[in-house]
Amino acid sequence: MALSFSLEGKVALVTGGSQGIGESIANALGAAGAHVVVAARSEDKAAAVAQAITSSGGRAEALRLDVTVPASVSAAFKAIVEKHGKLDILVNNAGITDDGLILRMSKESWDKVLATDLTGVFLCAQEAAKVMLKKRVPGRIVNITSVVGLMGNPGQTNYAAAKAGVIGFTKALAREIGSRGITVNAVAPGYIETSMTDALSEDQRKALVGQIVLGRLGTAADVAGAVVYLASDAAAYVTGTCLNVSGGLYIGSS
């Protein structure tokens, strides 16, 4: 059988698709043939990403979604099912950081990061599982975690806890719904070129790159490639795994 990376006929939802890594994932899923629902709190920015996908011949639309608000999540999934009759692919990409050393970290900061990066993944995956099981589609759930969830990082106890939680969640859900043909996997990016890394000084960048086996920061497209693979038929026999896309910054068990 020929390998297939095509996503023709699939409906995909990308949370936090309005910029950065999520935008790149939305573009890549669109280029692979999926109809992409680009979701974020800022509908205008999501609409611009959807517009760019349609301008280059793909299919996409924007949706307002706050992953921390259960009513917003259920309304978004309801709208997708009403319009498309199904959902094949969920990419839980929406995420935030709010860094601080433990002695100074407020409960608000802890709660905020956990609410978006972990509870948001739970809420969206739960709605996706309901739809996928009901419509009997061989669904794909891809959760964007971070190497920080595997190796830790000072100043990011909240973020590391949330991202490590996503990995455990991925493994448990994979075991729960695998018998129904739905795969659940995580992708753990390392240091990715974003507006955040643009702000680094030359010395800081050198120090960072020095820790990376492949000798460069990653790009959003590096992450998107891993997501397209996990969403495709080519990855039909892969579930419960965490694909580390860190250029060798972290090499260990996941």
Ligand code: NDP
């Ligand atoms: P950005 O800050 O560039 O983008 C975050 C996206 O999430 C935006 O689209 C934002 O849109 C959306 N978002 C934030 N909060 C919510 C919410 N409550 N509901 C819905 N959407 C929300 O992030 P990155 O592209 O850098 O990161 C994307 C993912 O990759 C995150 O999960 C991050 O943890 C992970 N990651 C990033 C790395 C990096 O180096 N950048 C490294 C490892 C992992 P809006 O504000 O309009 O809602």
